[in-house]
Amino acid sequence: MGPDPHRGDQAVKQVSAALAAHLAGPVTTLTTCWSILRWDGAEFLFTDHDGDVAFDGKIYRASVGYSRTAISSDAQLAVDNLDIDGFLDDASITEEDMRAGLFDFAEVRIFLVNWQAPGMGALRLRRGRLGEVTLTGNGMFRGELRGLTQALQQEIGELYSAECRADLGDARCQVPLLPPVIERSTSYAVGDVVRAPLQSGTWSYGTMSFRCTAAGITAASQPVYAEGAGTSTTDGTATFVAEPAWTRKGQVDAVTARVSFTGTVEGAAVASGWFTAGVLTWITGPNAGRSVEIKSWASAGGAFELFIPVAYPISPGDQFTVAPGCDKRFATCKSRFANVLNFRGEPLVPGVDSTMSYPDAV
Template identity: 40%
Template sequence: MKTTTTALATHLTQEVTRLVTCWRVRRKDGVVLGFTTHDRALEVEGLVYRPSSAFTPTAIADSNRFNVDNLDVTGVLSSAAITEPDLRSGLYDGAEVRIFLVDWADPDGGTVELRQGWIGEVTLKDGVFVAEVRGLMQALQHTFGAAYSPECRADLGDSQCKVNLSAFTLQGTVATVTDHRRFTASPLGKADDWFAYGLLRWLTGDNAGRAVEVKAQTGDAFELWDAMASDIAVGDLFTVHAGCDKRFSTCKTKFANAINFRGEPHMPGADAVLDYPGVR
């Protein structure tokens, strides 16, 4: 059941209403943006909502089941608000979204909540983005707590892993560029795939401040999992730390950290469950 103020409830009973839709987006880096379908800016609850006729929402799907309710928001990329580089670099992944209705003539008179959730999948094509907004039920799709697994559940360098990342981090310089995902660096002197699954963070250039996971590394040639939003240029500086494939053997030999391995490497697999005496 949706609730609102007495003033707005009274306005909703009128034959003609002055309702507009507002979107409040809070990114994980703390940046908060406001957009509205109104033709001028509105201040609601201390945040200014900028006019954005480029946003087009689909119908909001609600149900009383435990499936994830969602809607799609389609918008035209705007350099003054949401940009392609920001979307491609993942700044909006998991951003908190609140969508509501408000009376444009009385923005302090209350709101009608339509949806609160998080941005899920984002697709880009020809200057247009489509962002999936997932409802609160999305939180129930996550696994909380520890689950048995032969692979390590910790992330390299976190409080459970306890590996000192600074001892496994090097700084490099881009020597040649193939595309937005592939480049070669100044000699780093590490074996092939030493940095695979490691995190590469750009220090200079158009991608400065952004981080991406390394997919593969052969000698000084790098391939990234995701294409960078901006061009990689010769001379760009970066840091990269060794990668971990979460296997016990890697934890033991590469990082000498077997004591902190957060997995069950000797746990019997499905083959042991299906096995029975006499079958070898």
């Protein structure tokens, strides 16, 4: 049986005529190239050839060796994974960046080229994203390349549950953890929450957020905002009322380990556990821009314990922002955040225990 003429072009791989002729020849001069594109836009290019390869306007370096497991393909939708082994190199892939998670879910492309004539084009072998990455301890790493069908293994949809399925501060929760900075000559509606710069305190946004209570357009220049909770400020034709900000600024006082330290949080006159299960984001120091979940926080002494160690050492004076935690229970949503209208759970749905219950004997 021949190919079905009604299914269009059924070629599995598309290559140029010149490269196809080279592949069909008795001797080939092929090399494998691969690129890694991180989420921050940094791109790393490598080849297993003994010299650098110039292809498509880019240089694929041969100074860092790597090897991969065999690539196999079939017509099924099973995830076609393979492993890549490579050397850590201070000039390219470093252990610190690996531990910091910068290569998590990076896009990987693997292809063949004729190193003697790269202009022939490429034979695409595999495209996917890095999954689990393991540091072997001898200056090498092993990365799992997950194929495009990996996305088909993810669950789509939700199951009902007693706990909230939203994450604190996301589009469904709508708690304004870190509202946008107010803009000049801009229209605001009732209920909009903003931050106003140049407030008191060590952070330029102070410890207050401002909720619009009278719609209008802000003035061309910012007035002095009243910072007491419940006080109002007229900005142009709009009116804003101050309320305590959810996200606060803090600073490291003393370091115990990469998972624990003591720190001072500005205006954090709250009970112990307020920031437990919250998110801490570094704004200075070598970990700047990275976020980590908080395992526990004690108001007395300001002791923080993180769920996982940070990528780089923490030093006294490092600054961070910290947001409160949420245990996703209805009672917490009501008492702490006053956000029950956006609660994404079903706390009143009978559980499994109710299906096993029976009337008491008379």
